[in-house]
Each structure stands twice: as structure tokens, then as C-alpha cells.
Amino acid sequence: MQFDLATQSLREINAALHHSDREEGEEFVIAHPKGTHSVAVGLSDAINVTIDGHVGYYCAGMNKNASIHIAGNAGPGLAENMMSGRVVVDGNASQYAGASGHGGLLVIKGNTSSRCGISMKGINIVVGGSIGHFGAFMAQSGRLVVCGDCGGNLGDSIYEAHIFVRGEIDSLGSDCIEKEMTPDHKRELQNLLQNAGIHYSAAEFRRYGSERTLYNFNIDNADAI
Amino acid sequence: MPSELKRQNFDPRPLRPSSTFPDHVLAEIHRAADQGVYEIRGFGAKRSIPTFDDLLFLGASMSRYPLEGYRERCDTNVVIGDRFAKRPLDLKIPITIAGMSFGALGANAKESIGLAATQMGTSTTTGDGGMTDEERLSSKTLIYQVLPSRYGLNPDDVRRADALEVVVGQGAKPGGGGMLLGQKITERVAGMRDLPVGIDQRSACRHPDWTGPDDLEIKVQELREITDWKIPILIKIGATRVQFDVALAIKAGADAIVLDGMQGGTAATQDVFIEHVGIPTLPAVRQAVDALVELDMHRKVQLIVSGGIRSGADVAKALALGADAVSIGSAAMVALGCNRPVYLEDYEKLGTLPGCCHHCHTGRCPVGITTQDPELEARLRPEQGSRWLRNYLSTMVLELQTLARACGKSHVQNLEPEDMVALTVEAAAMAKVPLAGTSWIPGA
Numbered sequence: 001m002q003f004d005l006a007t008q009s010l011r012e013i014n015a016a017l018h019h020s021d022r023e024e025g026e027e028f029v030i031a032h033p034k035g036t037h038s039v040a041v042g043l044s045d046a047i048n049v050t051i052d053g054h055v056g057y058y059c060a061g062m063n064k065n066a067s068i069h070i071a072g073n074a075g076p077g078l079a080e081n082m083m084s085g086r087v088v089v090d091g092n093a094s095q096y097a098g099a100s101g102h103g104g105l106l107v108i109k110g111n112t113s114s115r116c117g118i119s120m121k122g123i124n125i126v127v128g129g130s131i132g133h134f135g136a137f138m139a140q141s142g143r144l145v146v147c148g149d150c151g152g153n154l155g156d157s158i159y160e161a162h163i164f165v166r167g168e169i170d171s172l173g174s175d176c177i178e179k180e181m182t183p184d185h186k187r188e189l190q191n192l193l194q195n196a197g198i199h200y201s202a203a204e205f206r207r208y209g210s211e212r213t214l215y216n217f218n219i220d221n222a223d224a225i
Numbered sequence: 226m227p228s229e230l231k232r233q234n235f236d237p238r239p240l241r242p243s244s245t246f247p248d249h250v251l252a253e254i255h256r257a258a259d260q261g262v263y264e265i266r267g268f269g270a271k272r273s274i275p276t277f278d279d280l281l282f283l284g285a286s287m288s289r290y291p292l293e294g295y296r297e298r299c300d301t302n303v304v305i306g307d308r309f310a311k312r313p314l315d316l317k318i319p320i321t322i323a324g325m326s327f328g329a330l331g332a333n334a335k336e337s338i339g340l341a342a343t344q345m346g347t348s349t350t351t352g353d354g355g356m357t358d359e360e361r362l363s364s365k366t367l368i369y370q371v372l373p374s375r376y377g378l379n380p381d382d383v384r385r386a387d388a389l390e391v392v393v394g395q396g397a398k399p400g401g402g403g404m405l406l407g408q409k410i411t412e413r414v415a416g417m418r419d420l421p422v423g424i425d426q427r428s429a430c431r432h433p434d435w436t437g438p439d440d441l442e443i444k445v446q447e448l449r450e451i452t453d454w455k456i457p458i459l460i461k462i463g464a465t466r467v468q469f470d471v472a473l474a475i476k477a478g479a480d481a482i483v484l485d486g487m488q489g490g491t492a493a494t495q496d497v498f499i500e501h502v503g504i505p506t507l508p509a510v511r512q513a514v515d516a517l518v519e520l521d522m523h524r525k526v527q528l529i530v531s532g533g534i535r536s537g538a539d540v541a542k543a544l545a546l547g548a549d550a551v552s553i554g555s556a557a558m559v560a561l562g563c564n565r566p567v568y569l570e571d572y573e574k575l576g577t578l579p580g581c582c583h584h585c586h587t588g589r590c591p592v593g594i595t596t597q598d599p600e601l602e603a604r605l606r607p608e609q610g611s612r613w614l615r616n617y618l619s620t621m622v623l624e625l626q627t628l629a630r631a632c633g634k635s636h637v638q639n640l641e642p643e644d645m646v647a648l649t650v651e652a653a654a655m656a657k658v659p660l661a662g663t664s665w666i667p668g669a
Contacts, residue, residue, distance in 0.1 A: 014450045037443050042380055042451030058434070058447040062380040077434040077444075081378055099433040100375035102419070118433040119375055121419040138429060140419045159420060215424040216407055220261035 005039075006032040014041065022047050035075065040068055046085070060087045063104065076113075079106045082123055095132075098125045101142065107196045114151065117144040120161055126196035136163050137173065145192060147200055155208050163208040164189050166200060177211045253496075263497060265404060267585025267595065269397055269490040269533070269555055274505045276488070276533060277542040279652030280645045281661060284631045292630035299626040300636040303550050305348075305527045306388060306457020306480035309449065313457055313480070314366055314388055316550070317346025318622050319637060320540055323485075323531050323554035324370045324390065324461070326352025328405050328414040329492030329585065330558075331602040332359050334594045337561055337610025339363030344611070345618045350390060350552075353403045353428050355417050356382040363607075368459065371448070373402060374428035376418040380451060388480075389448055390459040391441070393432075393470075396489025396532040399463030399503045403428030404493040409588040411597045438473040445478040459483055464509035464532065465502075471516035475526050483552060484513050486532025490555035492595055493586035506532040506543075508655035514547030523547065537624020544625075545640035546656060560617035561610045562592035568604070 003013045013030060022045040030051045033039055037056035040049050043066035051059070054072035064083040073091035082101040092110035099115065101123025108116075111129035117136040130148030137153070139161035149167035156173020162185070163176075172178075189202040242248070253264065285291035292299060307313040322342050327335050329352065336359045342349040348366035355377015356369055369386030371378060383389065394400065405414070405426040415422045435444045445458055460474040461483035474482045486506025491499065510530050517523040530543045531552035543551050555563075566579040571591035575584045585595035593604030629637045632644045646661040647653035653660040654667035 010450065011454070015453060018453060038447040038450045041447050042383075044380060057440070057443045061447050062383070062451055064380055076440070077447075080434045081375060081380075083379055095436075096434040100378065102379065115433065119429060121375070137433075159424075215421070217262050217265075217425050221259060222261070223259040 001028050004031045005036055010036055017043055063087060082106060098123050105195060124192055126192060126198060128198055136161055143192060147198060157214060158210045164205040166205045175211050175214045176208055179207045179209045181207045263495045265493050265586050266496055266583045267492045268583035269488050270499050272500055275507050275651050275655055277507060277539045279648045280542050280656060281648060282628055282632060282644055283646060285633050289633045291633050292635060294627060294630055297630060298635055299630050301622055308480045308526055310457040310480050311455045314348055316348060319550035320618060320621055321347050321529060321550055321552045322349040322557055323552040324350035324352040325554055326354040327357045328354040328409060329595055331596050332357060333602050333605045333607050334561060335360045336363045336607040337614060338557060340607060340611035341614035344615050361385060373430060373432045383451060388457040388459060390461050390483060392461045394463030396463045396485030396487050396503055397491035398494045398498040399465045400430060401498050402430035406493055406586050409597050414597060438477055441477040457481060461485060464504045467509045467512035468516040471513045472520060475520055475522050479526060481527035481529060483529045484509055488533025489531055506530060510543055510546045510548055511655060511657050537621040538628060540621060540625045541628040541640055544637055545644050546642060557614055558594055560614045561594050561605060563594055565592055
């Protein structure tokens with residue numbers, strides 16, 4: 001089914017995509033997005049949506065089950081709070097990509113800006129290029145893979161998420177440290193890269209995670225001396 | 226001074242306590258010297274600040290015609306969120322239950338609140354940590370909070386909510402995030418929040434995917450698209466720069482605004498935040514109404530006020546100042562038994578007494594409200610808790626109607642500022658009503 005944002009309203013298109021009669025694997029194409037915000041948000045069926053151009057804020061927000069392909073660039077909040085499914089961006093993405101995502105796979109083939117994977121809760125994010133500062137800030141679980149370089153404060157206040165980086169890192173954030181890359185981690189990463197359609201060897205990456213020093217308040221108990 | 230010392234002719238001057246260093250200040254310095262970390266506690270501000278107690282109703286007189294106290298009709302219903310939503314909330318009373326998280330509260334407390342709110346025809350609200358099935362099943366009208374942490378947030382619960390509330394701030398800690406200490410992070414709580422068991426969980430103080438009012442406007446549009454424009458979207462702010470924040474919330478597309486004054490409670494926050502950040506509810510209401518009127522949005526974007534609401538009189542005064550409804554959190558917990566003088570040995574174990582307890586953060590709540598411990602939680606049975614809260618809400622409504630009828634109003638929303646005077650110069654200036662016995666409104 002073909003939609004066209006040049007002639008149809010966003011409301012009309014999102015309502016059609018939310019319709020409960022959708023069949024698994026059904027194909028949809030949205031033409032002329034021209035940076036529109038909130039395109040294909042809140043999808044819950046296992047359908048395939050191709051967006052033919054650039055999108056604005058929050059494209060694929062709260063996605064569940066659907067497979068969404070953006071043949072262009074994406075604005076801030078791409079696939080925020082995504083639960084499952086697959087979102088692929090051919091170009092670059094702006095701030096907060098994959099923010100608080102609970103699951104599924106987000107692939108950004110180009111670069112992405114600051115706070116990629118902020119508060120992530122189980123999503124897997126693979127970035128073909130580089131990311132800005134504060135990537136994986138307060139990341140709880142899931143995996144962030146960066147094939148290029150990372151800006152400052154990577155993984156600040158991170159919990160149990162795994163970060164894999166192939167390039168250079170400006171600085172690590174509070175409580176984020178480099179960790180051993182075991183054979184299990186290499187297998188886990190290689191599978192993820194393969195799923196994302198990105199052809200690097202896991203051996204080229206280093207792994208980062210939480211030192212777990214911020215998990216509990218440090219209470220001195222000086223009275224006990 | 227103890228009489229025994231007087232009899233012994235002690236010189237009283239060396240025994241004079243310091244006003245700068247009273248007992249609680251000395252104790253806090255001693256505690257800080259021991260622990261090296263700020264005090265974290267529950268409940269709300271304990272300092273004395275201007276409140277609704279500083280206002281009085283004038284009642285009917287020669288120029289005003291009262292309604293019969295028990296017989297004449299005085300309606301209490303309110304519609305929340307009809308600016309854009311297809312299905313606004315139609316509440317029977319203008320008293321809602323504020324957002325309190327599962328995690329901070331136990332499941333029995335959440336269920337008690339849901340049952341009571343449903344019986345009274347009003348709404349209850351989730352909190353940090355997401356929506357539980359018990360809460361959804363017990364609450365006919367449930368508002369689902371979208372918080373900075375996004376713990377437990379998912380599109381299925383978004384769709385089974387009756388409204389969404391984007392939480393920008395909270396009265397107890399505007400500018401600060403939430404806390405839930407490790408002793409309350411059980412397996413169920415940890416699972417809902419995607420966190421390890423037993424860690425001191427610190428919720429984010431700002432949202433992960435928007436950074437200002439322009440972004441928020443787009444975020445609200447996204448939430449409307451996800452919910453097919455069916456349910457209201459509320460924006461909650463902690464009372465600080467109220468006029469600006471209310472104006473920006475209107476611009477962002479809120480159907481209704483929840484305004485939480487500094488008396489608002491919390492389950493765990495730094496004491497320095499609770500006592501020293503934000504402004505009291507009394508001036509905040511006035512500023513919010515001014516902003517709504519200025520933008521011609523008063524009664525179009527509803528204002529729900531919270532923070533220190535305890536009685537029907539407080540509700541009446543908030544409505545008279547221009548609010549559409551109020552929200553209660555701490556008072557609802559007190560109705561459930563918070564600080565009730567029972568299980569005294571458990572208060573003692575916490576180093577406190579009924580009436581002073583603020584140990585929600587420990588998870589050792591003597592009356593089974595703010596705990597995840599099954600033994601303590603069993604002390605609050607939902608059937609009893611819901612009855613206590615229902616009775617308390619019924620009492621508040623009767624008080625509210627009594628005052629409205631006395632002022633000659635057939636609907637509680639017809640109460641207005643000119644029905645009131647202030648007892649203090651400060652309250653007169655903050656509420657913009659005359660000082661009692663004068664026509665003087667400071668600053669007017």
C-alpha cells in the first residue's frame with residue numbers, strides 16, 4: 001500500500017498503520033516525508049514500512065514488531081522507547097536515537113549525534129559511523145555498537161548495557177571503564193553486526209561497561225572509628 | 226528549664242539553646258559528620274510556610290445568598306482534558322490521586338488507592354516504574370505518567386491508560402530526579418525498571434528525548450499520534466517559575482496542567498531539596514491562573530493543583546483561586562494509615578515516632594504502605610485501605626460542598642477569589658486577595 005505525505009495527512013497515515021486488520025509482512029511505502037515529525041509512531045503489528053526520504057522527530061517512536069526502513073536521514077528521538085522490531089536508517093540520525101529503547105534492533109548506517117542510546121533498556125543499536133557526546137548515558141541494558149568514533153563522556157552513569165567501539169573515544173563518562181572482550185562477547189557482537197548488515201570483524205572492537213561504583217551510596221560511618 | 230535545675234539556682238544563660246543551631250540542626254550536622262552523604266528521606270517539606278490555612282472564606286451575608294447546607298444541590302463534577310482529546314476525563318469529584326510509583330508504594334497501597342478512587346468516581350495516577358495490573362484493574366480512570374526515567378514505559382500500557390501525564394517536575398524536588406534506595410528494589414521492582422536488584426536507583430532529572438519547550442511540543446504531538454488523539458495529555462510541573470512554565474505547557478499542547486507546590490511529598494529525596502527548592506502551593510496557584518487568564522486559556526486548559534492539600538477547605542480555597550481540581554498524595558497515604566500510632570515498636574526501630582515518620586525511603590514502613598516487604602505490606606489490606614481512603618475523600622467532598630454552599634454556589638467551581646480574605650500580609654500578597662478587614666491587596 002502506498003501513502004503520500006504530499007497529499008495525505010500524517011494523522012490519516014498513522015491511523016491506517018495502526019489499523020487492527022494489518023497482516024504480518026504487509027508492505028507499506030510512505031512517499032514525500034519531507035522531514036515530517038512522528039511518522040510511523042506507535043506501530044504494533046509485524047508489518048514492513050519504507051519511508052522514502054528524510055523524517056523529522058520521533059520517527060518509529062515506541063515501535064513494536066514492525067520493520068521500518070528510512071531511505072534518508074532521521075531527526076531527533078528516532079525509535080525512542082522502541083520495544084521490538086527493526087528500524088534501519090540509510091543516512092544519519094540526530095540526537096537521542098534509540099532513547100530508552102526496550103528491545104529490537106536499530107541500525108543507523110551513517111553517523112548520529114549526542115545521547116545515542118540514552119537510558120536504553122534492552123535495545124540493540126548499531127551505528128555504522130560515529131556518535132556524538134554522552135552516548136549510552138545511563139544505559140541500563142542492551143548493546144550499543146559504534147563502528148566509528150565516539151564523543152565525550154561515553155557511557156556516563158552506565159548500568160548493565162554493553163558498549164562496543166571500533167574507533168576512538170574522546171572520553172569515558174563516570175563509572176564507565178574498558179572491559180575484557182571475551183570470546184563470548186566477540187560472538188555476541190559478530191552476530192549483531194551480521195544482523196545489522198554491517199561487515200566488520202568483532203576483533204576490531206573494544207568493549208566498555210560499568211565499573212559499578214555508583215550502584216549504592218557510599219556511607220562512611222565515621223562514628224564507628 | 227527543668228524545675229529541678231531552677232530550684233538549685235542554676236544560672237540559666239549557659240543552658241540557652243541556640244536559635245541558629247536548634248536541636249534538629251545540631252543532629253543533622255552530627256549525622257553528616259558521621260556519614261558524609263546528604264540526608265535522604267520521604268514525606269514532604271516540614272518547615273512552616275504560607276498555606277491555605279492563611280485564607281478564610283467570607284460566607285454569605287446581606288449581599289450574598291447562601292444555599293441550604295444539606296439539601297440544595299451543589300455539584301462537584303469536572304471534565305479534564307477536552308482541549309484536544311476525543312475522550313476527556315469526566316470526574317465526579319474535583320479531587321484526584323497524585324502519581325505515586327509502584328516501588329515506592331507496595332501493591333496493596335496502589336490497589337487500595339485504585340479501589341477508593343473508582344468508588345468515588347475520580348482518577349488515580351501511576352508513577353515512576355510503570356503500570357501494574359493490580360493498579361489498572363482496580364482503577365476505572367488511570368492516568369499513566371511519562372517520566373524522565375521511562376521505567377516501565379511501553380506502548381501497550383500507553384494505550385490502556387485513560388490519560389497521559391508528562392512529568393516535567395515534582396513539587397518536592399523541581400529540577401531533581403527520583404530516588405529509590407536499594408532496600409526497596411526487589412526482583413519485581415527491578416524487573417519493571419530493567420535494573421539490577423538492590424542498587425540505589427536514581428531516576429533521571431530530565432527527559433531523554435527532548436530538551437526544551439519546542440521539543441516538548443513535538444513530543445506531545447508524538448504521544449497524540451501514538452494514542453490516535455483519543456486520550457488527554459497532561460503536563461506536570463513543580464512550582465518554581467510558574468507563570469512561564471504554565472504558558473509553555475499551554476504552548477506545548479497540554480490538555481491540562483498539574484501544578485505541584487513545594488509541600489508535595491516524595492518517597493525518597495535529599496532533605497535539602499525538599500526544604501529549599503520550589504515555591505509553596507498558595508502563590509503557585511495564583512501565578513498559574515494568571516498565566517491561563519493572560520492566554521485566554523482559563524477553564525479551557527484545566528489546572529490541577531497539588532502539594533499540601535489536606536481537607537475540603539484546602540480544596541475549596543484552591544478552586545476559589547481558579548484551579549479546576551486538586552490532587553492528593555501524602556494526605557491519601559495518611560488516610561491509609563501513614564503515621565498512625567500503631568506498631569509502635571517498628572517506628573522505634575526506625576528511630577522515630579508516629580507523627581514524625583518520614584522513613585518511606587527505607588522500605589520499612591510500619592503501616593505497610595511504602596514497603597515491598599510482604600510481612601509489612603500485609604498490614605494494609607486493600608479492602609480496609611480503600612474504605613479508609615473512600616471515607617476520607619467523602620469527608621473532603623462534604624466539607625468542600627459545605628463551604629461552597631455557604632458562599633452561595635451551586636457548583637464548587639463557582640467559588641472565586643472574592644469569596645476569600647487573607648489572615649496575613651504574606652498570604653494576601655501571594656493569593657492576591659484582601660487582608661482580612663481591609664480592602665488592601667499588597668502589590669495590587
